[in-house]
Amino acid sequence: MKFKLPFGLLSVVGVLALSSCSSNDDADQPVNDTAVITVENIIESKALTQFGTFQNAGSSPVLAPGESASFTFYAGKGQAISFAAMYGNSNDLFFAPSNPGIKLYQDNGDPVTGDVSSQIRLWDNGTRVNEPVGPSVTHPGATELVTKIVTEITLATPASQLLKAELTHEGGTKFTLKLTNTSGGTVNETPISQGIWAVSHISGTTLLKQDPIFSPGKLSANGLTDLAETGKITPLSQYLTGITGPNSAFSPVLVVVYSGNENPIFKSGESDRGQGLKELAQLGNPDILVAFLKTKSGVKEVYVLKDPATTVLKPRVDGANGGKASQAISARKGDRIAFVSMYAQSNDWFIASADNGVDGSTRGDISSIIGLFDNGTLKSSFPGAHIGSQPAEAENKPIEQLANPNEFNTLPSLPQMIKVTIQ
Known part of the structure; x- marks a missing residue:
């Protein structure tokens, strides 16, 4: 490094x-x-400057259609914000932006603000056999006989229309990201689990951790499976704690x-x-x-x-x-x-x-x-x-x-x- x-x-x-x-x-x-x-x-x-968690502020941490969660973080030019949360009506799908995360600054150094939902994708963790998504899906479902790598997956409704992401610049290097479940009324309506977010250190113009939460093309690791299959964030939080500082x-x-x-x-x-x-x-x-x-x-x-x-x-x-x-x-x-x-x-x-x-x-x-x-x-x-x-x-x-x-x-x-x- x-x-x-x-x-x-x-x-x-x-x-x-x-x-x-x-x-x-x-x-x-x-x-x-x-x-x-x-x-x-x-x-x-350490590889990461920060990480944290987000969830619905109500009695349940899950984001039902129409509900939102927000979190605040700090990042300088060249740094990005990555996050992950489970697609609830699935066996092991999760929402996340492509690595290294959502871009936070324009090329001229001005902060990015507003709707950044277009950068959100849906991913298959590769550990459970995928049933048709929906409220009747079996949890946890059948285990894949041969564990697959993490891959992007598409549904009838694009991920960017199921989960809305809005960036606010709070001044200096402080940002707030608001995530809203917008899946209501679509053919892919789903609850969305609590989630986890991370920001990598940067050295010059190079991020020290290009894949802070997940690695497409590789086997799921570091607690991501718990999040993708059950919405539990503790194992992944423990891993990120060890690489943050x-x-x-x-x-x-x-x-x-x-x-x-x-x-x-x-x-x-x-x-x-x-x-x-x-x-x-x-x-x-x-x-x-x-x-x-x-x-x-x-x-x-x-x-x-x-x-x-x-x-x-x-x-x-x-x-x-x-x-x-x-x-x-x-x-x-x-x-x-x-x-x-x-x-x-x-x-x-x-x-x-x-x-x-x-x-x-x-x-x-x-x-x-x-x-x-x-x-x-x-x-x-x-x-x-x-x-x-x-x-x-x-x-x-x-x-x-x-x-x-x-x-x-x-x-x-x-x-x-x-x-x-x-x-």
């Missing part, structure tokens, strides 16, 4: 600072303490050694100082902040740590180690060490040592002191759903540490995403 960078981050990696930039302050003082700081991305990358890189990491009682990079509760943190938090570019820190009184050393192979620190993929960068630093007892890096799947979030960093004599794993912060200069969006979307709306808010869960989702704890050690 290849991992590509968000456009903003990609645009700056070629001009990043050298891996070590030393301030001239205290250049003639003897160095009596050296150490190596190592930063590792330990995120176990963060998939973020971290930008090159700026490390600063300084003296004093105040972190020279930022302070929670204050607005961005206009000294280069904004460029790092939005684009992953540390250059401006490096240049400023080299002129700041009390700053002794400034370093930029980059993965030697990829510059940025990528997440773990398919069991392989994630990005890693190490740097020998000069820091003595009484000095302070602070660091900062962009959380790439965001508009302006960054991870950093909280408060006043750590003492220069600190050794060992210091991941527990890390916080995830919002720079407050761009409006936040769902992490992983901003990539390739229209430029984020500017805002002017104080820097603040993000709660977890945040307003969009729940991320792993910081020590499960990034590891920082000093040896």
